Amino acid sequence: MTDTLHDGLADDSSSTDDAPVFVTSDLSVYYGAYRAVRNVSIDIRQNEITSFIGPSGCGKTTVLRCFNRMNDLIVGARVDGSILYRGIDLYGADVSAVEVRRHIGMVFQKPNPLPKSIYDNIAFGPRINGVRKRSELDDIVERSLVRAALWDEVKDRVKASALGLSGGQQQRLCIARTIAVEPDVILMDEPCSALDPIATGRIEELMQELKSDYSIVIVTHNMQQAARVSDRTAFFTVEVNPESDRRTGVLVEFDSTKKMFSNPADERTENYVTGRFG
């Protein structure tokens, strides 16, 4: 995708390859008066897979959804601090959330195909981006399905309803539909939690393949998965304020996956990755 979030700014920031895709500083997220996550500072690098791990409720989804402004859709959700995407303040006054999401795609925990045919699910994104030509759409649909390792299973029935696919197939369809719009970054929120080991393996392979073109952020509860696929890992946990009993998510440690799993700096990380969290 060559067009930019908004004119002017992005052109001169078309970054060198080692500049981070996202620079998050001091990010706090509120749902109404409740602060769900506080003071997260994290850099997401280009052509890397970054994984978020941590106990349930520590705010992994919440932080992930800030990267494509998905939290805008939740009434009362509010963000403090800043996220720069290739130099642009994602929450800047003249940045449109719709435009942001065309650059930063998302795959959800639960497969959520639209109640349309397989073909129309994938063509939906390109169509709203203005692709009208039938042959071009056919191409995109086939290419995306092939990349998502789904083409062989569905090539005879792309006009059939997407809701007739199995859960694992639906999830791969959702990945296919995300890459069909050729985003710059793909955010994945526990994409394999409903899948069997074989389908999970396929999706992990796919992520390795996509890595050469995209930057990927994945939330996972599966420690082995984080260790297997990701280059860098962020560990979040929940802090409980003993006075108010308020629970707030915090980022504990963020480093190369190798270091996080072999020799973490923080004791809490060590306890978590070795299964002694409690």
Place this chain on the structure above:
Amino acid sequence: MDAPLDFRGKAGIADRLFGFAALAAGTIVLVALGTIAFTTTRRAWPALDAMGFDFITSTRWAPNDEVFGAGAFVYGTLVTSTIALVLAVPVSIGIALFTTQVAPPRWRKPIVYVVDLLAVIPSVVFGLWGILVFSKQVLPVYELLHGWFGGIPVIGALFGETGSGRNFMTAGIVLAVMITPIITSLSREVMDTCPTTDREGAYALGATRWEMIRGAVLPHSRNGLVGAVMLGLGRAMGETIAVALVIGSTVGVSANLFAAGDALPARIANEWGEAEGNWRAALVGLAVALFVITIIVNLAATAVVQRTGERGGRR
């Protein structure tokens, strides 16, 4: 465990009882429909027998000459309900989309409340408002439309001369107001069932609100919307008193929407008191005709839903 395992369970009996009750209820509805169809047809038979096929095709209705052709009333019913749908469906779906997808949450309740309030107004009040106020005030608008479109070939035929304000168009508009609440509230309910995950899925691909509605909400609610429109149409075709007051009560078929005419139920209500013999039988025949049209329209709608369903969304 000493007692032998017993997997028969009690649920089996309850399920069978419930199944039986459901079947019985369904059967009762079918039997009632069948009985109504049978008895009304039998009462209408003298007239139907005398007129033959002309009962539907003829547009001449002359009780004094014992000529009963329902054609003009069938036409009136179809035209007025079509006008009502053309006006009410976009408005209703628009209001439903606005309340479920666009309006800030605190506006939703008041809007829903006001629209639902329209539904509790008795139809005779609509009819009286139509005859006393609306049909008079709308006359200049009709004349304006006649001036604009009257000269255009083909379309011009729809916008002919205006007599009194009581005509197909007025009846259609009054019906539109009457069926808007029901279509709105049913549409609203199906749209509300569109899962947040579906909507977020569309947004995550960079959809604007309208693109999200087209991609997620509408495909999700399609069947329900057709159902809502069908209920509205049923109400429009069956509406008696309001139509009887504003349609002009004239036997006539005209492409001109500003011409007076009559509709099936309105004619029955107007003539029932004085009719006897074959005349009365013919009026019952009008009811049978209405019944048949309603069934045909519903079957057609079901067929449409199923055909598009196979091509598109639903399993």
